[in-house]
Amino acid sequence: MHFNYLNPTEILFGRGQIASIATAIPTTSRVLVVYGGGSIKSNGVYQQVVDALEHHQWEEFSGVEPNPTKETLDKAVAIVKEHAIDMILAVGGGSVIDGCKYIAAAAKYDGDGWDILCGKHQVSEATPIGAILTLPATGSESNSGAVITKAETKDKLPFLSPFVQPRFAVMDPDVMKTLPDRQLTNGVVDAWMHVCEQYLTYNHGHMVQDGYAEVLLRNLKTLGEQFDQRDSDEWRANLMWTANQALNGLIGSGVPHDWATHMIGHELTALWHVDHARSLAIIQPSLLRNQIENKRGKLEQMGREVFNLTPSADLAERTIDAIEAFYHSLDVATVLVEHGDDKAAAIDSVIEQLTKHGMVALGETQAIDLESSREILRHAIA
Known part of the structure; x- marks a missing residue:
């Protein structure tokens, strides 16, 4: 065996842990909350996020699909660049978290974000990410991988980078109740x-x-x-x-x-x-x-x-x-x-x-x- 192993993601596991993002994210950070189709608004997760970010400046971006597409994510990339976002908060399952990894990396790159998936651009920096997991499956909340789809060409490709590993992951099993x-x-x-x-x-x-x-x-x-x-x-x-x-x-x-x-x-x-x-x-x-x-x-x-x-x-x-x-x-x-x-x-x-x-x-x-x-x-x- 010969390997290096480091997992820097802080795991915040258990009931009520969504409230902990109030201190996990500095109040000086400008936050972009990213989520999927809106189910978090009917199951109480969204309101918990709103309450936790009471003293933060934040914006939101919704509509990330299952198997997230470059076309949708590029809209969020533009928001991160335009509004000088300091922290991306992914609220969802693996698709949303994977999508946020693309957003975080592409926001620090002047070219086409798809270059990251094609291997034309090696990620060297990314906007920090935190995650609130709502669907357990992929493990994306505490790893450095993501898979993104380019709908136009029906390409689905992975990328890995330590720069997109989430800083923290909130894992509250209660959010699974309505799945x-x-x-x-x-x-x-x-x-x-x-x-x-x-x-x-x-x-x-x-x-x-x-x-x-x-x-x-x-x-x-x-x-x-x-x-x-x-x-x-x-x-x-x-x-x-x-x-x-x-x-x-x-x-x-x-x-x-x-x-x-x-x-x-x-x-x-x-x-x-x-x-x-x-x-x-x-x-x-x-x-x-x-x-x-x-x-x-x-x-x-x-x-x-x-x-x-x-x-x-x-x-x-x-x-x-x-x-x-x-x-x-x-x-x-x-x-x-x-x-x-x-x-x-x-x-x-x-x-x-x-x-x-x-x-x-x-x-x-x-x-x-x-x-x-x-x-x-x-x-x-x-």
Whole structure:
């Protein structure tokens, strides 16, 4: 193992913690509050923010979409520049927080913000960010990554920068009380996939990261099995904290990562607006079956440690079946139907996008070439 690990985000966890932004943000800061479709105004979160910012100068920007678009976010970038905003407060789930990371970085750049996603501009500064998490799923509240969509060209690309890591994250499980079941289910699946992408690679002997990943997977499996208890304080708090730990950098330190499911799944979202978490559930089982020999050891380990399966020659195969059954138990599909009735054209569209984005050698050993991706899609698309 050889790695550096630092997570500078201050976590403010628990009931009533939204009020703490009154002191977490200096009163001298000019704040831009960014949120999505306005649900925070009906569930009480917005009013808590207003009360906490009583002694601050602040403005607001709404309308950030699920899978945030450059076109919308650039409007907020203009506000930050024009009004000399000192602090961006993201109030929402991963989409809003990801969007604020783009806003923060693009506001310190004179060119087109999309240059950040294309790799033409390396972020060297950003407007400070704080986050109030309303939907647990992505872990974006305490990591340095974001994924942004350019609607005009149907491109969905990620970027990483330590400069956009939130300074603090408020995590109050009470804000989850009004979330629709679909969003809670997506949160379970998204967090599950984040762990898998850092765990289901090859045997490397890193006991802490593997053991912690297995704890998180068992947590999520239990939360899925106890979905009928989702109205309890305990269920909400455990999902919020588990989803955060799934992608705060710790379990991924010093170990190989995959992320192929994400890269292919992003194209399903960009082309057909599939929910991010559901795009991952569509791709993963087919990808694991395609790469089973490369991942057999870790699949067998997951079968034993997470699903409590008995050893057998087909343990890896049974583990994939168990993963797929877990998604089905949450009423999450594992084949794409949103593309219409032309499967061949759909596969070609995804392959064209992967080629365009340079996603031609994916996975922890770069073993997933375009032909492998095509084969995965043959099984993943109805």
